[in-house]
Amino acid sequence: LAVLTALVCGFGGLLFSYYIEIPSGPAIILWCGAFYLVSVLFGLEGGIIPKWLRHKKHRRA
Known part of the structure; x- marks a missing residue:
């Protein structure tokens, strides 16, 4: 899960930086x-x- 999160953050960050400059x-x-x-x-x-x-939920009961 940590590797997947790192890949998504890295790729998303690179795309974000490219389009937002x-x-x-x-x-x-x-x-x-x-x-x-x-x-x-x-x-x-x-x-x-x-x-x-x-x-x-517990407060109502």
């Missing part, structure tokens, strides 16, 4: 940061949103 290094880091943010928000075991939804 920014340096490739920062573009790749932006993609890695976006992937990290998505994993923090939506991760199944430690994600913020799943925890919030579970907590909200």
